[in-house]
Amino acid sequence: MKALMTTWLSALLLMFSTLAQANLTIEITRGSDRATPIAVVPFAADGENLPEDVAQIISDNLQRSGYFEPLDRQAMYNRPSSGDEVQFGQWRGLDVRYLVVGRVSREGDGFRIRYELMDVSGSRRMLGESVTASRNELRGGAHYISDQIFESITGIRGAFATRIAYVTARGAGNDMQFALYVADADGHNSQEVLSSREPILSPAWSPDGRKLAYVSFETERPAIYIQELATGQRVRATSFEGINGAPAWSPDGRRLAMALSKDGQPEIYIMDVASRNFERITNNNNIDTEPSWSPDGRSLLFTSDRSGGPQLYRYTVGSGETERLTFTGNYNARGRFAPDGESIFLVHRSNNGYQIARQDLGSGRLVVISESRWDESPSVAPNGTMVIFATQQGNSGVLGAVSADGRASYRLPSAQGDVREPAWSPFLN
Numbered sequence: 001m002k003a004l005m006t007t008w009l010s011a012l013l014l015m016f017s018t019l020a021q022a023n024l025t026i027e028i029t030r031g032s033d034r035a036t037p038i039a040v041v042p043f044a045a046d047g048e049n050l051p052e053d054v055a056q057i058i059s060d061n062l063q064r065s066g067y068f069e070p071l072d073r074q075a076m077y078n079r080p081s082s083g084d085e086v087q088f089g090q091w092r093g094l095d096v097r098y099l100v101v102g103r104v105s106r107e108g109d110g111f112r113i114r115y116e117l118m119d120v121s122g123s124r125r126m127l128g129e130s131v132t133a134s135r136n137e138l139r140g141g142a143h144y145i146s147d148q149i150f151e152s153i154t155g156i157r158g159a160f161a162t163r164i165a166y167v168t169a170r171g172a173g174n175d176m177q178f179a180l181y182v183a184d185a186d187g188h189n190s191q192e193v194l195s196s197r198e199p200i201l202s203p204a205w206s207p208d209g210r211k212l213a214y215v216s217f218e219t220e221r222p223a224i225y226i227q228e229l230a231t232g233q234r235v236r237a238t239s240f241e242g243i244n245g246a247p248a249w250s251p252d253g254r255r256l257a258m259a260l261s262k263d264g265q266p267e268i269y270i271m272d273v274a275s276r277n278f279e280r281i282t283n284n285n286n287i288d289t290e291p292s293w294s295p296d297g298r299s300l301l302f303t304s305d306r307s308g309g310p311q312l313y314r315y316t317v318g319s320g321e322t323e324r325l326t327f328t329g330n331y332n333a334r335g336r337f338a339p340d341g342e343s344i345f346l347v348h349r350s351n352n353g354y355q356i357a358r359q360d361l362g363s364g365r366l367v368v369i370s371e372s373r374w375d376e377s378p379s380v381a382p383n384g385t386m387v388i389f390a391t392q393q394g395n396s397g398v399l400g401a402v403s404a405d406g407r408a409s410y411r412l413p414s415a416q417g418d419v420r421e422p423a424w425s426p427f428l429n
Helices: 004-016 052-066 088-093 135-154
Strands: 027-030 036-040 067-070 099-106 111-120 124-134 163-170 175-186 193-194 202-205 211-216 223-228 232-237 244-249 255-260 269-270 278-280 290-293 299-304 311-316 322-324 332-337 343-350 353-360 365-369 376-382 387-392 398-404 409-412 416-424
Touching: 004 193, 036 124, 052 067, 052 099, 052 135, 088 175, 099 135, 111 135, 124 202, 135 175, 163 202, 175 202, 175 211, 202 322, 202 416, 211 244, 211 290, 211 387, 223 244, 223 255, 232 409, 244 290, 255 290, 269 290, 269 299, 269 332, 290 332, 311 332, 332 376, 343 365, 387 416
Parallel strands: 036 067, 036 099, 398 416
Antiparallel strands: 027 409, 099 111, 111 124, 163 175, 163 416, 175 193, 202 211, 211 223, 223 232, 244 255, 255 269, 269 278, 290 299, 299 311, 311 322, 332 343, 343 353, 353 365, 376 387, 387 398, 398 409
16 A cells, blocks of 8 residues: 555656646647637727727637637628627628627726627527626626527537636645646636645535535645635545545535545545545455546446456446446546536547547447547536546646547646646536
8 A cells, every 4th residue: 555655646746847837828739620610709898908808708718619610800801899780791701600799898897798699691699698797807707608609509508607626736856836726717817725735636626616625645645625615614524544535526515435445445435524424335355446426426437447457337326236337448547427427538548548538328439539648637517518637748737628529629738837637617607
């Protein structure tokens, strides 16, 4: 067990090697060949310099989803700010299917954003709304509008107003400094949750988005903590001898699944959050770890080497039935359910390295969707359209994201240094 912990820490320190900043930037690495053409016209601003370019944020969000290909601003013949000003024939000539126009005006200490979504091919207004936002919430207003536009066109709830959690590190060797952050889904508005000279691992969002569970080594051995984001108040949930790792919230928020080695080998346990009572659900001589709940809370996905190498298994709560799910290749780990429960996302090792893959649970078909060689720690957007993960860019650790069909991808590097351990939040309202 000591050797296992030493190996774990050594690998972690290799991953975190240089200075890291909190805010992340977006780099589109691959666009979808099925993206729908859309134009987001710069919003009129009533002669005022705005702290944020609302239309650009909306355009960037839609492009990052992989569902849309925004028209370059330089290609726009004119820039209407309301639906009444739109000349549909001009936009059809630019092969634009949808058009977003709007205006931002001062209202009290904040702003009012008026926007309209136009169906160019049908020459009609699809959506229109007026949104208020404080000066510091213009980005949030843009994310909200992006969600409405995305859902109106695709029928899928947008996830641009959600958040991500991630871990950064700075320094080297004995001078490492770790930090846990939360930020908007596009990497902006980062806020520090915890800073420590010891490693931080496996952040996990509670279903209501108000808490994070994570692993911290601040007491010189791993312990699981639960922290309220609004107040910073936290409690230590577990601190047994050996491994305390991989916390995962149940969909109802009443239980935490985790990996503990307090009784020998790492096994999967379920802790009742209120009573701190534990139920052990695996019991064998192999390593069982990385639990993840199904959306309905009736089963758990976990990684086990009981077949000779890491593979994914599903445990059914109540019956105790356990079945192996992955059979393609000799390494499949860190499984996460899609929100609809019909597929899983995981780390798959092939001749091309470690990559993110999607497996359909009905057919068992596995498809690799990422392109790097060192991808790990997948986390699925709450609408199931994107997967965020940790990867390498040169000598630095960055976050990557790929669409569920593998057709579009982007990266979120820090200005300096390494970023790891991403976790996508649930819907926040």
